[in-house]
Amino acid sequence: MSSENKKAEKIIVTSALPYANGPIHLGHIAGAYLPADIFVRYHRLKGSDIVFVCGSDEHGVPITLRAEMEGITPQDVVDKYHEMNKKSFERIGISFDNFSRTTLPLHHETSQDFFTKIHDKNFLKKKVDIQFFCPQCKRFLADRFVEGKCPNCGSFGARGDQCEKCGTWLDPAKLIEPKCKLCGTTPVAKETEHYYIPLGDFQSKLEKWILKKDDWKDNVVNYCKGWFDQGLEDRAVTRDLDWGIPVPLDDLKNKVLYVWFDAPIGYISSTKEWAIKQGEPDKWKEYWCNPDAKLYHFIGKDNIVFHALFFPAILMAYGGYNLPENVVANEFLNIESRKISTSQNYAIWLDDYLDKYPVDPLRYCLAAISPESKDSDFSWVDFQARNNNELADILGNFINRTLVFICEKFEGRIPEPGGLSEADKDILARTNAGLDSLTENIEKFHVKSALSDLMGIARSANKYFNDNEPWVTIKKDRTKCANTLYTSAQIIKKLTLGMSPFLPFTSEKLRNILNIQSEFENGNWEEIKNKLLDEGSPVSKPEILFHKFDDKVIQKEIDALKSKVENAIENNGNEVPDKQEKTVEDISIDDFRKLDLRVAKIKSVSRVPNTDKLMKLEIDDGDDVRFIVSGIAEHYDEQDLVGNSIILLANLKPAKIRGEVSNGMLLAAEEGGDLALLKTDKEMKPGSRIT
RNA sequence: GGCGGAGUAGCUCAGCUGGUUAGAGCACUGGAAUCAUAAUCCAGGUGUCCGGGGUUCGAAUCCCUGCUCCGCUACCA
Numbered sequence: 001m002s003s004e005n006k007k008a009e010k011i012i013v014t015s016a017l018p019y020a021n022g023p024i025h026l027g028h029i030a031g032a033y034l035p036a037d038i039f040v041r042y043h044r045l046k047g048s049d050i051v052f053v054c055g056s057d058e059h060g061v062p063i064t065l066r067a068e069m070e071g072i073t074p075q076d077v078v079d080k081y082h083e084m085n086k087k088s089f090e091r092i093g094i095s096f097d098n099f100s101r102t103t104l105p106l107h108h109e110t111s112q113d114f115f116t117k118i119h120d121k122n123f124l125k126k127k128v129d130i131q132f133f134c135p136q137c138k139r140f141l142a143d144r145f146v147e148g149k150c151p152n153c154g155s156f157g158a159r160g161d162q163c164e165k166c167g168t169w170l171d172p173a174k175l176i177e178p179k180c181k182l183c184g185t186t187p188v189a190k191e192t193e194h195y196y197i198p199l200g201d202f203q204s205k206l207e208k209w210i211l212k213k214d215d216w217k218d219n220v221v222n223y224c225k226g227w228f229d230q231g232l233e234d235r236a237v238t239r240d241l242d243w244g245i246p247v248p249l250d251d252l253k254n255k256v257l258y259v260w261f262d263a264p265i266g267y268i269s270s271t272k273e274w275a276i277k278q279g280e281p282d283k284w285k286e287y288w289c290n291p292d293a294k295l296y297h298f299i300g301k302d303n304i305v306f307h308a309l310f311f312p313a314i315l316m317a318y319g320g321y322n323l324p325e326n327v328v329a330n331e332f333l334n335i336e337s338r339k340i341s342t343s344q345n346y347a348i349w350l351d352d353y354l355d356k357y358p359v360d361p362l363r364y365c366l367a368a369i370s371p372e373s374k375d376s377d378f379s380w381v382d383f384q385a386r387n388n389n390e391l392a393d394i395l396g397n398f399i400n401r402t403l404v405f406i407c408e409k410f411e412g413r414i415p416e417p418g419g420l421s422e423a424d425k426d427i428l429a430r431t432n433a434g435l436d437s438l439t440e441n442i443e444k445f446h447v448k449s450a451l452s453d454l455m456g457i458a459r460s461a462n463k464y465f466n467d468n469e470p471w472v473t474i475k476k477d478r479t480k481c482a483n484t485l486y487t488s489a490q491i492i493k494k495l496t497l498g499m500s501p502f503l504p505f506t507s508e509k510l511r512n513i514l515n516i517q518s519e520f521e522n523g524n525w526e527e528i529k530n531k532l533l534d535e536g537s538p539v540s541k542p543e544i545l546f547h548k549f550d551d552k553v554i555q556k557e558i559d560a561l562k563s564k565v566e567n568a569i570e571n572n573g574n575e576v577p578d579k580q581e582k583t584v585e586d587i588s589i590d591d592f593r594k595l596d597l598r599v600a601k602i603k604s605v606s607r608v609p610n611t612d613k614l615m616k617l618e619i620d621d622g623d624d625v626r627f628i629v630s631g632i633a634e635h636y637d638e639q640d641l642v643g644n645s646i647i648l649l650a651n652l653k654p655a656k657i658r659g660e661v662s663n664g665m666l667l668a669a670e671e672g673g674d675l676a677l678l679k680t681d682k683e684m685k686p687g688s689r690i691t
Numbered sequence: 692g693g694c695g696g697a698g699u700a701g702c703u704c705a706g707c708u709g710g711u712u713a714g715a716g717c718a719c720u721g722g723a724a725u726c727a728u729a730a731u732c733c734a735g736g737u738g739u740c741c742g743g744g745g746u747u748c749g750a751a752u753c754c755c756u757g758c759u760c761c762g763c764u765a766c767c768a
Contacts, residue, residue, distance in 0.1 A: 401727035471726040665768045
């Protein structure tokens, strides 16, 4: 109350813009959205002046590719997923103040303004690069738009960035018989010009800024340090595409801004859009440009570089904007010990869950396993346990037993207390202390601890209820019984408050049951915490807040995931390695026979340019001539090798090393940095098997 | 190979800048109670704090080294 005149803290919170070419899954929610929402919901109740923005990221190559393949326009693609994801977020209660999209004219203008101003301030430099150009489509082809024969496994349909079949990372230039993915024409290499932001010029400023941040999570700071150590390099901020924000300069007319240039600016545009909807178009500046306001980015760890380095550099270049107060990066969520893979459909899609099950248990579980400091694992069994014996048995049951008691023995009205005992006062004080710890943890982004504070309150409330045996005192000492139920009801009210950031839908139900909606709408956290329910005020008949999950339901979900894995293996041909499986020392003779070891003759040798250790060997394996790349240049000269026979592992999966494809591996013994090639002790024909 | 993170009870994890008998939840066992969603509460751990060295009066916590897992990266193949 003494702080009533103090100005409310101004905060802007962003969650990573979801990419509008697919639906939302649990990993997204756990990483970037739920932690932010919990933080925001708390701050709103605390009375902070907080705005929470997000939106769809609708530019970039994958969207155009998807559009071309489906024969629809990119706009159709983003329209579909924007609407779908927006609804998904509403359903799980992510309470954005504004959910915008980067195809809005407002966003285009904002991004172009950024580009123009940074360009005019001479922060950008223009460079020439070489890329494939399709003469038929009359445009440059992004890596993914080039298709051809994989130089490694020989299969057709490899993309310019990666071969779908063998998984090797490629360079479009290495594809055999490259074709334009869309029209099939053979592309030509052509020069192209782009603008780059020289991040190196910002390195010292960025370093100084980040190294001062002692409250940032270690993972974020360390990640940045890694980049600093390597030295920041120029990064292209324009692309040869026709889907995106046009470069606002005459010299690069048909190009667009790089999607990672415009996406973070989407946070600003989204705030602008919000301000316009508020009827105060300039209000966004209070959050972005006012030095007293604080900016928080909630993201997954894969986006650290863009939020901690790239975007801040852009903001520095532009000038007049706040840099983020904190970049809250979460680790990844696995599902049943396995990495989420959208391409293999190994995920739990949010809408699938919400179509079947209630929302708050999911929020609870995801918050409880929040991947704050390390990757965490969602398992259905764990989910069931948390729902059944934490939410239902401890929290739900305390509320239910109290309310049922009040309804049955006190005519559904908060009992009139008759002088609270020490025990009554004590539990109320400890409940408040629990709430204080909870809020402190939320402010520090410790979602897991905050949640266990909440459950701790419910636990001690149950104990209190047990210890005071109202079912006994109702018969012998009605005043004491009234005190116990009065106190328990107060705890329920405090729980209603404490759960609201995590379990907003349940909290809402309780507000209705306790008839305290208006208090939550008008009051702030401290007031609500301290104000007690009035004696005699009515309580509605309670409903069961959390239902238990049956074993059968859980088993069905587990089976569904298993079959997803099996499908993925079938489609992919090679199994996703099970990380539970340990490599054992002993192998069978059958394992050995999997190795195609044979004698091979070296026909010619050349050094791989610009490398210290690599040699490219042309060898005769008995059936054919192939190339392998080997790191032996420090130990052998070209002329020592030609004509020699070596032992070749012929069926090793091909790989690209420094741009050269290696189709096998030669065997050599190593001892403290010294190398010796393996040979047979008398001359054998190339192709002779090693058995 | 380099850099970073991690390795703590059966399981999931907490343990900040070193300090009394190393913690929580779940699971498990026994007991109390019966208002309540067969829910609650109490009691119970002999854990080589990954292995091995070292610094220190004292280390899960700091240093070195080895192993394993994850991420990024690279001139392993």
